[in-house]
Amino acid sequence: EGAGPQEYTGIKIKVLEWAEEAKKELADKIPAGANVYMVAATLRPETMYGQTCCFVGPKLDYGLYQVSDKEVYFCTERAARNMAFQGIFPEKGVFPKLASVKGSTVVGTLVSAPLSIHKEGVRVLPMETVLATKGTGVVTSVPSDSPDDYATVADLAKKAEYYGIKKEWAELEIPEIINTPSYGGKTAEFLVKKLKINSPKDAKQLAEAKELAYKEGFYQGTMLMGEFAGMPVEKAKPLVREQMIKAGEAFVYSE
Ligand code: A2H
Numbered sequence: 001e002g003a004g005p006q007e008y009t010g011i012k013i014k015v016l017e018w019a020e021e022a023k024k025e026l027a028d029k030i031p032a033g034a035n036v037y038m039v040a041a042t043l044r045p046e047t048m049y050g051q052t053c054c055f056v057g058p059k060l061d062y063g064l065y066q067v068s069d070k071e072v073y074f075c076t077e078r079a080a081r082n083m084a085f086q087g088i089f090p091e092k093g094v095f096p097k098l099a100s101v102k103g104s105t106v107v108g109t110l111v112s113a114p115l116s117i118h119k120e121g122v123r124v125l126p127m128e129t130v131l132a133t134k135g136t137g138v139v140t141s142v143p144s145d146s147p148d149d150y151a152t153v154a155d156l157a158k159k160a161e162y163y164g165i166k167k168e169w170a171e172l173e174i175p176e177i178i179n180t181p182s183y184g185g186k187t188a189e190f191l192v193k194k195l196k197i198n199s200p201k202d203a204k205q206l207a208e209a210k211e212l213a214y215k216e217g218f219y220q221g222t223m224l225m226g227e228f229a230g231m232p233v234e235k236a237k238p239l240v241r242e243q244m245i246k247a248g249e250a251f252v253y254s255e
Contacts, residue, residue, distance in 0.1 A: 005254045005255060006043075006254065006255055007252060007253075007254045008041035008042060008043060008135055008252075008253045008254065008255070009041070009042050009043075009045040009241050009245075009251075009252065009253070010040070010041055010083075010088075010136065010250060010251045010252070010253040011039065011042055011045070011048060011114060011140055011244070011249070011250050012037040012039060012114065012248070012249050012250060012251075013038045013039070013040055013051075013054050013114070013138070013140065014035055014036070014037050014111060015035070015036040015037070015038065015074070015109060015110075015111055016110045016111060016112050016121050017109065017110040017121075018106070018109050019105070019108035019109045020108075021105050022101065022105050022109055025099070025101060025105060026064065026099055026101060029064065029099040030064065030072060030098065031066070031072075031098075033069070033070065034066075034069065034070055034072050035070060035071060035072070036064060036072045036073075036074055037071065037072070037073055038054055038056075038073075038074045038075075038109075038111060038124065038138050039073050039074065039075045039079070039136045039138055039253075040054060040135075040136060040139055040140035041079075041134075041136045041138070041139075041253055042139075042140055043214075044145060044146070044237075045240050045241040045250065046177075046178070046223065046228075046233055046236050046237040046240045046241070047142045047144070047145045047146075047177050047178065048114060048116065048140070048142070048244070049115050049116065049175065049177050049225040049226050050116070050117070050142045050143070050144040050145065050174065050175050050177040050225070051113035051115070051116040051118070051140050052116070052118060052122055052141055052142070052143055052153065052172040052173070052174060053122045053123050053141045053153065053169065053170065053172065054111050054113065054122060054125070054139075054140050054141060055124075055125055055126070055127035055130055055138070055140070055141055055149075055152065056103035056106060056124055056125075056126065056127070056130065056138055056139075057103045057127065057128065057130035057131075057132065057137060058102070058103045058104040058107065058126040059103065059104070059128075060102070060103045060130065060132050060137050061077070061100060061101075061102060061103075061132075062074055062075060062076055062100070062101050062102070062103060062106070062137060063075070063077050063080060063097045063098075063099065063100050064097070064098040064099040064101070065080045065083075065089070065095050065097055065098065066096040066097075067088065067089055067090075068090065072098060074106070074138065075136035075137060075138060076132060076137035077097070078132070078133070078137075079135065079136040079137060079253070079255075080095040080097070081095060082254075082255050083095065083253065086252075086253065086254065088251060088253070103126065103137075104126065106124050107124055107126050107163075107165065108123060108165065108166075108169070109123065110122075110123060111123070111124060113140060114244060114247070114249035114250070115226065115244065115249075117173070117175050117225075118173075122141075123166075123169040125152075125153075125156055125163075125165060125169060125170060126156070126163055126165075127139060127141075127148075127200070129148065129152070129200055129201070129203075134255075135253075135255070141153060142177070143174045143188055144174050144175060144176055144177050144178070144185070144187065144188055144189075145177060145178060145187050145213060145217055146188055146210070147188045147191050147197065147206055147213055148206055148210065149188065150174075150188035150189055150192050151192055151197050151199065151200040151202070151206060153170045153171075154192075155199060155200050156170035157170040174186075174189075175225060177223070177224060177225045178217055178221040178222065178223060178224060178225075178233055179221065179224050180216045180217060180220050180221045180222075181216075181220050182216050182220070183216060185224060187213050187216065187217060188209075188213060191209040191213055192209060195208060197209060217233055218233055218234060218237075219233075219234065221233035221234075226240070227240075227243070
């Protein structure tokens with residue numbers, strides 16, 4: 001871990017329709033009238049307009065945790081425990097588990113990602129590099145601005161059959177969210193090509209791309225999308241975050 005606690009934004013991505021296998025396993029465990037949200041931990045809330053899918057680690061273990069009569073969260077147990085000490089569950093330290101499920105079981109689930117231009121919903125897809133030890137184990141995919149996400153959706157589209165997904169699930173339109181002087185509006189694509197990244201497993205080059213994308217986006221970026229279009233990213237970032245929190249679409253999550 002780096003210096004001190006990391007403050008994430010937990011994005012609430014609502015389940016619209018479970019993948020077939022997940023429905024069989026989970027349907028009778030979810031209270032009637034409750035919505036399930038896959039909670040993604042992000043450092044870039046201002047990019048949420050560009051969400052095109054939602055990643056889980058196919059081999060990771062997840063749980064469904066009851067937050068209230070109306071809300072159930074999907075995340076790792078580690079994250080649920082942390083949340084239970086941050087006032088996210090009603091009783092401190094208590095995170096009632098309704099079910100356990102493997103990431104691979106929920107692949108193909110249709111979800112609604114807040115602010116995304118894809119109002120029809122996006123799919124849950126596998127990302128083999130998701131770490132169980134960071135965030136919630138759920139990563140929302142913004143391939144315009146995250147080199148990891150760009151490399152992963154490109155790989156998923158190329159090997160859709162191998163991954164057992166529909167190719168079109170990985171090929172949703174990637175809108176431009178942020179303009180930067182060095183990389184334009186397609187920062188992730190630009191850097192993936194420039195650094196000759198061929199696979200989501202090119203860890204070293206991806207770490208470099210991530211660093212460059214993050215710095216350029218934060219300090220030099222201008223919003224192209226949404227209510228804060230035209231504003232520097234540095235200013236828009238907390239505003240988008242606050243707006244999502246107020247709307248009940250996000251919350252602060254630290255670790
Ligand atoms: B970020 P840090 Cl647009 N395993 O969100 C792997 N990666 C994870 C993760 C996990 N368990 N949990 C979160 N992440 C990702 C958006 C984004 C992100 C953009 C650009 C860069 C970026 C959309 N994906 O991250 O190690 C999440 O992806 C690069 C810094 O705590 C989260 O923010 O610094 C970021 O990594 C947290 O990484």
